[in-house]
Amino acid sequence: MVRKSGVVLEEVRRFHAQMMAVATGSPDERFERIFELVPREAFLGPGPWHIAVHPWKKSYRHRYIETPSDNPVHVNQNVLVALDRTKGINNGEPMLHAAWLGSVNPQGGEVVTHIGAGTGYYTAILSMLTLPNGRVYAFEIDERLAGQARANLAPFEDISVRHGDATVLTLPSSDLIYVNAGVVAPPVHWLESLRPGGRMIFPWRPSEDVAFAMLITRGQTEFSARPLMPAWFIPCVGASDPHLGLKVPDNAGARxxxxxxxxxxxxxxxxxxxxxxxxWFSDQAVGPIAVAA
Incomplete structure (x- = not known):
């Protein structure tokens, strides 16, 4: 075991993984195992790191505090860690992502598109969850972060990282689209890239006052939708113009x-x-989602 300043790192990592598994809301034992196997600090650059401190008003902008050392126990917690403080880009809270992953339940052999991959930590977890025979296509608009993600993900199987704007680039036909940037309205080609039975989860931000994780599931031609927990992410370039809205919901309507x-x-x-x-978004259900055999 590796001991750092009297703390056994493996114990901290194992306990962190247990908490993340509970946060998924799923009995699937893969979640705990994968959160323990994928070292978060390997995707954050050398420490010390900068931890984001939430202001009173929820936002993607934060104040930061530097960790006392480069001990990985500081980032094996449910904290936002800066990837680029000047742009407000962070590696997101593991507990939120655990809840998202439990909601979309990636399976072996599935094709996943990860939009806003950052430096690749959650891309790696998605890759592990789609073993065996899965494939992950990661998109990152920040060139420096995309390069870091490509290097960080080199040891993992069947992942490609593309630097570019996913709101205009063609997406692969996907079983899951996992979006880590705030969206006013998802581009139509994202929805059309979903296979029947495919899921898309994204931070929906149609106005300053509404911010939810939204889960969309495709039938043959119809799409069911379910708002989940609150979620604040940095805006998605190309899909975050508030003037796109012809009719904007309040919180009750969004729910x-x-x-x-x-x-x-x-x-x-x-x-x-x-x-x-x-x-457009409706408060009427579409009925059971029909999935192709």
Whole structure:
């Protein structure tokens, strides 16, 4: 065992993994094992690190405090860790991501698209969860972070990292799209890239006052939607213009959303809670999602 300043790192990492497994809300034992196996500090650069401290008003902007040393126990906790303080880019809170991962439940053999991969920590976890025979396509718009992610993920199987804007680039046909940047309205081609039964989870930020993780599941042509927990992320370049909204929901309306429609397939009706140029959100459920055999 590695002992650092009287603390056994393996014990801290194991306890952290146990907490993350509980946070998934899933009985799947893979979550604990994978959170323990993938060392978070390996994706953060050399310590000491800068931990983000939340202001009273939730935002992607934070104040930071430097860890006392480069002891990895400081980042094997449920904390935001700076990747680029000047841009407000952080490695997100593990407990939030654990809850997201439990909600989308990645499986072996699935194809995952990770938008906003940062330096690759959660990309690595997604890769491990899709073993065997899975594939992860990571997109990162920041060139420096994309380069770091590519180097960090070199030991992992079947991951490709692309530097570029995922709001305009073609996405692969995906079983899961995992978005780590705040979106006013998801681009239509993201939804169209989902396979039947595919899931997309993203931080929905249609206004300054509304910020939820949104889970969308595709049927044959229809999309069910379910708002989850609050989630604040740095805005997604290319998909975070607040003027995109033709009708913007309040918090109560956002929580009532049950389906998403493409305007090319169906015009907004009286059930519309949020309306954008190409898509709209409804408080009416679409019924059971039919998945191709």
């Amino acid at each position: 009532s959303i049950r389906s998403v429609w493409l305007t090319k397939d169906r015009d907004p009706d009286e059930s519309a809670i949020a309306v954008f140029r190409d898509i």
